[in-house]
Amino acid sequence: MNKIILIIRREYLSRVKKKSFLVTTFLVPFLFIAMYALIFYVALNNQEPLTTVYVVDQSGFVENKLEDTEHLLFLKTDESVDILKKKMERGETSSLLLIIPKEVAKLQTVELYDTEKKGIATINTIETKLNDILKAKALADAGIDVTILNTIKPAVSIKSKELTIDGEKDSHVGTAIGISFGLSILIYISLFLYGNQVMRGIIEEKSNRIIEVVISSVKPFQLMMGKIIGVGLVGVTQFILWIILSAGFMTATSAIMINSNPEIHNSFDDKKIPGAEVTKQNNQEQQSRVDTIIQEVKAIDYPYVLGCFLIYFIGGYLLYSALFAMVGSAVDSETETQQFMLPIIMPLLFTYMLSFSVLINNPHGSLAFWLSMIPFTSPIGMLVRIPFGVPIWQLLLSITLLIIGFLLTTYVAARIYRIGILMYGKKASYKELFKWFRYKG
Template identity: 55%
Template sequence: MKKIFLIIKREYLSRVKKKSFLIVTFLVPLLFLGMWGGVIALSIQDSASLSTIYVIDDSGLIINDLNNTESLSFEKATGSPTEEKSQLGENQFLLIIPEDVLESQKLALLSSQKPSIFVQSEISNQVNNILRKTLLSNAGIDLKTLDSIQPNVKVTSLEITEEGEQESNAGVAMGIGMFASIMIYLTLFIYGSQVMRGVIEEKNNRVVEIIISSVKPFQLMLGKIVGIGLVGLTQFLLWIALSGSLLTIGGLIISSQMPDAFSAEEMSTISSSVPNSAAFAQQNTLLDDVQGTLAGIDFPYLITCFLIFFIGGYLLYSALFAAVGSAVDSETETQQFMLPITMPLLFTYIMSFGVLVRDPQGPLAFWLSMIPFTSPIGMMVRVPFGVPLWQLGLSIVLLIGGFIFTTWVASRIYRVGILMYGKKASYKELIKWFKYRK
């Protein structure tokens, strides 16, 4: 056991002391938050180029009701279609509305370049609304009465628990589940590949021959797996701590720059002076809903489950990656062995974006969250939706059992493979190595 701890210490310290580890650990939260900040800033600011739409309306029904937007400007064409077409420049379009537009419901949009889907969609939406009002008016339907009937039903999802009914949000659960599946998928590959590359590097440098003279192959493999796993766990905990600190600091800075809460009199003044005060109030309600939903999420429980399945999945797959690394002399030779190993993980990752988030309690989701090779992703997709404790416990027990089994299988291949040089391994050869006795 002492020798295993020495190997773990060597693998851990040799990696956490590297400049690359420190740079990645401290830069990733900054880059991640900076990316989201940039996305939000670009979404808020008016960066869309203005397109001019020259309109020839032979029907006379639409031209007067078209409204300019932040990205579209409608102008009545003064010339004939031929003249207007010849004068079109960049971000300029010619919209020709036929006289029988009510019957044909077809328009022609001409330009010297392909219009974006947003330009076509905005024109289509405005014309559809105008024609709808015209047809309703022709049918004798009062538009004011029709517009006043705007039901807005909100379905509040309540989960029945032992503590009582608790509000839940399927959209938030789906987002968390998909995010967890992406993180598990990426990290298992990143840190598992580090184990494989470490084994290949030591094998090619012949360092392993010296190490094997002092420790058993199983001890070396286990120490390397646990050591690199602790590096990944350290990096994750630092990312969580740094991201939380940055978000807290950012929230305090933003709140300090915000004005004090408006009084009732000021809010009344704003409501009377702002034309879209209803939309303003609706946005505030939506913000309150989001804050209430986030407050109801048990983040410690989610983070604990994530760490358990990350560690279990890493230990299981890194043992297989170590076996692959011991069987080859370079990374280019690993492809024939990597595909069968990663197929269960890849299959579950793909399923998580469709079947699992759509039916997290279904039979496929259940079995994918129980099989050790697929449970790290399968269970993490289901956890935000609520999983019975017996299923969670069973999945963890099976994952531990899967790790023990795969480590035993991988160690039997590893003990022979690390001393094999210049010979391309095949599946038949791996089976032969597995059957070797000491």
């Protein structure tokens, strides 16, 4: 046991003291927040330019009903289509040319000319306006009052409630889906990130023949377990620091944004600015949505979610890192690992792909249940289900099966590891691995 602790200590300290570990640990939360802030800033400031759309309306009823938008200016023109096309070809104008045929209601087709391809948003805006105009005309021809119809705008919102032993509580399905996405991506990346570190460390020591010196002092099983647990503790340390730093950065960023952006309704006088009442109403609706999101985020049981994440990260890491260690001991270089990696990653990849469709749409179905029970898929399958609420007996059964799976996997990996770690120059195959497993002693 003392030898395993020494190996754990060496693996842990040798990685934690590296500059790359310190830089990654302290910069990753800041970089993620900075990236989202940059995306938000670019999205707000990279607006579409104002584009003029010349309209040639052969139907006679569309052009007067095309209302300008923030980015599109519709202008009626009496020039012929050929003249306008030649101007565009010569570069005299960079505007769009919209040609509306006489039988547009029957043909359901218009032509849009441009010298360069416009973004999809511009085309969608024009299509939406034309569809609304044609729909209004069809309703009017049918004797339906369009004005009354437009005033009927039902907006039902579902407030999900969950019935529990303790009574009613909000369901927060949207928040649960967001957390499920985040956890599935995080656990998928982390298992490969730290599992690969174990495999690469073993390959490096094996290729440098350092392993021959180490193996003379400790048993192969002790060496394998020391490496697995040491690298795993590095991952746990990094995750804990990321959680603490991310929470600190987000709190500081939120405080700065609130202090630097006072309430919008204080920045103008409702009586002096046209449309102020509409703007104020929109701001109130946006604030209401923001308040709802904040309440849902605050309602999350963070200790429970983070606790489950750490349990499944540690369990999944121990299981998969044993397999990665087995592969590392069987090969002499990383290029030889490809034939063994696909069977290892398939269960995780399969569950990861299903988490974005089947699991979040039916988190309590039979497929979701079994994926959250099988040790090779439960690190992702159960974490996707946890935000939706999982019975405690299922959670305990899943953790128990994960522990059993880790013990069995470690047993198999250790028997192959003890032989493969001293094998050089011979390309391993599945047949060879099976022989190594059956060797006695």
